[in-house]
Amino acid sequence: MRKFNTTLSTLLVVPFAISAFTGCSTSKPxxxxxxxxxxxxxxxxxxxxxxxxxxxxxxxxxxxxxxxxxxxxxxxxxxxxxxxxxxxxxxxxxxxxxxxxxxxxxxxxxxxxxxxxxxxxxxxxxxxxxxxxxxxxxxxxxxxxxxxxxxxxxxxxxxxxxxxxxxxxxxxxxxxxxxxxxxxxxxxxxxxxxxxxxxxxxxxxxxxxxxxxxxxxxxxxxxxxxxxxxxxxxxxxxxxxxxxxxxxxxxxxGKWTKRSIPVVNVPAAPSIEKLQVRLYVKKGLQQTQIRMSALGIQRVDPDFLALRLGNEILGGGFASRLNQKVRDDLGLTYSIYSNFDIRKDRGSFDISTFSKNESAGKAFDESLKVVSDYLANGADEKEVSAGRNQLVGQFPRAIETADRLAYNLLVLDFYGIPFDYLTTYNKNVSELTVKKVNDAFKRHVDAQKFKAVIYGNESIIPQFQKYNPEVIKVP
Missing domain, CATH: 3.30.830.10 (Metalloenzyme, LuxS/M16 peptidase-like)
Known part of the structure; x- marks a missing residue:
């Protein structure tokens, strides 16, 4: 038995095979x-x-x-x-x-x-x-x-x-x-x-x-x-x-027998009205895991590419704001990143990091501050330009094999997205402006509407008291 990631949310820079590539184009497909x-x-x-x-x-x-x-x-x-x-x-x-x-x-x-x-x-x-x-x-x-x-x-x-x-x-x-x-x-x-x-x-x-x-x-x-x-x-x-x-x-x-496929209705994910923190504590843990999540988007959302570029700036790349502030400037973690987990239904927007038990609260606070500042002031032209270049620059490295083309055609078909998405990708990225990116993030992310799960030693509890957390002890 093997367990794989099949949320399909990893399809952000679409990897696929091509016969030639010469850079960004605005030609009609x-x-x-x-x-x-x-x-x-x-x-x-x-x-x-x-x-x-x-x-x-x-x-x-x-x-x-x-x-x-x-x-x-x-x-x-x-x-x-x-x-x-x-x-x-x-x-x-x-x-x-x-x-x-x-x-x-x-x-x-x-x-x-x-x-x-x-x-x-x-x-x-x-x-x-x-x-x-x-x-x-x-x-x-x-x-x-x-x-x-x-x-x-x-x-x-x-x-x-x-x-x-x-x-x-x-x-x-x-x-x-x-x-x-x-x-x-x-x-x-x-x-x-x-x-x-x-x-x-x-x-x-x-x-x-x-x-x-x-x-x-x-x-x-x-x-x-x-x-x-x-x-x-x-x-x-x-x-x-x-x-x-x-x-x-x-x-x-062709010998496989078809049947009528029933539609399965599932309950909606609960809405988030305010920041909610849940602490899981266990004796003996040497460091604290920190997760912050909000409800995200469906893959078919028209803001998909704008959010992907915006996330590259906030926490998707090594030069991102979260990495620069929480990791490089403050030394509170070795790794921090954010991403949109895109699915058929609404997925999630996630921030993931870890820290020493004694600095867990500060790592959490500073991460929230970075997100709040990003939403309040937005990305600037330099960051968006670098983000566009990053997405376009990653594109050739991702388009290597026919197997990847096949997988991405399967995924696009599943989501009901036209295959022309592949040939218009660079054009659509090039048209993302500072306003489009910032507006998209403000539409879909609210720093006061996150849920957070913190998992560490019992010593972390006082650091999070101001958030009125729910505390759960793990045996």
């Missing part, structure tokens, strides 16, 4: 479709590697990208379901369902699956998240047919055997119980709980101890049959292949 159905998108200064979309009768969308640079093929299946679709009383249902996919099919047991991937010199990555679940693997072109057979079997024909369920449940429970031993992970988890409340984003994608214990085999089968459907999925196929392999992929996955 163009698309050209070849006779074989492959589309080439360009903005004049660079051209995306051609790709093709195929929609099967069962509702599965397949994105093909041919890449001859290496003799390999990769496949990524994105299923549009995650912990958001599971009942709160069965927290961990989707993750357990996902992990069990590779533990046996109708024709292969877990050892056989592992052995066949091993013989190809590959493995299978299954990654359940809050909004989506991904299944990925690759192989040499010479074993592409074997790769197709394995991935399709895992996705379409899981067995969910009793013995594997018992074993996997035990592994998940052990992982959940160990989280308290990692102060940073523990604080992250408690911050999500405090911020999101009953919304599914407030719990670990692997669930809770109580939830995982309650899940039955019938629950898993129902979860799979309900949400792991072709009309709720998108497949990306990348590599060195021809028309014959494209047909094989379509034929094999």
């Amino acid at each position: 163009k698309s050209e479709k070849a006779a074989d159905g492959y589309v080439s998108k360009t903005n004049g200064s660079f051209t995306l590697q051609p790709f093709k979309e195929v929609n099967l009768e069962n509702g599965l969308k397949i994105i093909f990208i041919r890449d001859v640079t290496l003799p390999r093929v990769s496949m990524t299946l994105l299923v549009k379901t995650g912990s958001v679709q599971e009942p709160a009383s069965q927290a961990g249902l989707n993750a357990l369902t996902a992990y069990l996919l590779e533990q046996g099919t109708q024709s292969r047991d877990a050892n056989t699956i592992a052995d066949e991937f091993g013989q190809m010199g590959s493995n299978l990555d299954i990654s359940p998240g809050a909004d989506v679940t991904t299944i990925y693997s690759d192989s040499l072109t010479s074993t592409a047919d074997d790769l197709l057979s394995l991935i399709s079997d895992v996705a379409i024909n899981p067995a969910f055997k009793d013995g594997e369920l018992v074993r996997m449940r035990s592994q998940v429970l052990a992982g959940l119980k160990k989280k308290i031993d990692n102060p940073s992970s523990f604080t992250d988890e408690k911050m999500d709980e405090f911020l999101f409340g009953d919304h599914p984003y407030g719990r670990d994608v692997n669930g809770t101890v109580e939830g995982v214990k309650s899940i039955t085999k019938q629950d898993i089968i129902k979860q799979y049959l309900t949400f792991y459907r072709p009309n709720n999925s998108t497949l990306a196929v990348v590599g060195q292949f021809g028309d014959d392999f494209e047909k094989k992929v379509s034929d094999v996955f």
Whole structure:
């Protein structure tokens, strides 16, 4: 079992493959479709590697990208379901369902699956998240047919055997119980709980101890049959292949049975009316973890890029204001950063740092001051110009492989964002002004509407008394 980050919020500078890049362009994007159905998108200064979309009768969308640079093929299946679709009383249902996919099919047991991937010199990555679940693997072109057979079997024909369920449940429970031993992970988890409340984003994608214990085999089968459907999925196929392999992929996955996908309504995250501080204290901790979070935005929010640039100035880069003040000038931490965790529903805006127990209160106070000053006075032209250059400068380094193009097309498709986002990225960044950046931050961030979780030794309590904190002792 492997646990991956599939919130998709890491897609800030969109990494993808191109054939050439010459810098920022304001040319109007163009698309050209070849006779074989492959589309080439360009903005004049660079051209995306051609790709093709195929929609099967069962509702599965397949994105093909041919890449001859290496003799390999990769496949990524994105299923549009995650912990958001599971009942709160069965927290961990989707993750357990996902992990069990590779533990046996109708024709292969877990050892056989592992052995066949091993013989190809590959493995299978299954990654359940809050909004989506991904299944990925690759192989040499010479074993592409074997790769197709394995991935399709895992996705379409899981067995969910009793013995594997018992074993996997035990592994998940052990992982959940160990989280308290990692102060940073523990604080992250408690911050999500405090911020999101009953919304599914407030719990670990692997669930809770109580939830995982309650899940039955019938629950898993129902979860799979309900949400792991072709009309709720998108497949990306990348590599060195021809028309014959494209047909094989379509034929094999075309046998997957579609079903009506129910809409799952979830409770909204609670609004924040004032600064709220929650202290978790435990004897023996040598340093204090500090988290501050506010409700953020959905990925489709029109302020997405402006907020990303603004965050680069506040806490996203090494030269950011938070890093310069709290780390460099005051020496209160070795690391501090901020970021927008963007998701399908409203994500979060987070500030994360740590400090010695005796300076925890000051680190928290100074971080709040930096945010307040930033909101009151805004970024200046020099900072915004540097931020634009940073985003554009990172762009070429991120656009390296066809696999990254495929992943980002999957993500954009999931969010319902046109693929032209890729070719207009530099143009849109270049049009971000000081006013646009500052206005966006003021619309979405309020220094007095944060929730904070502090985790340290009991000695930190007096430092936070002025915030009237809720104090929780950790055994």
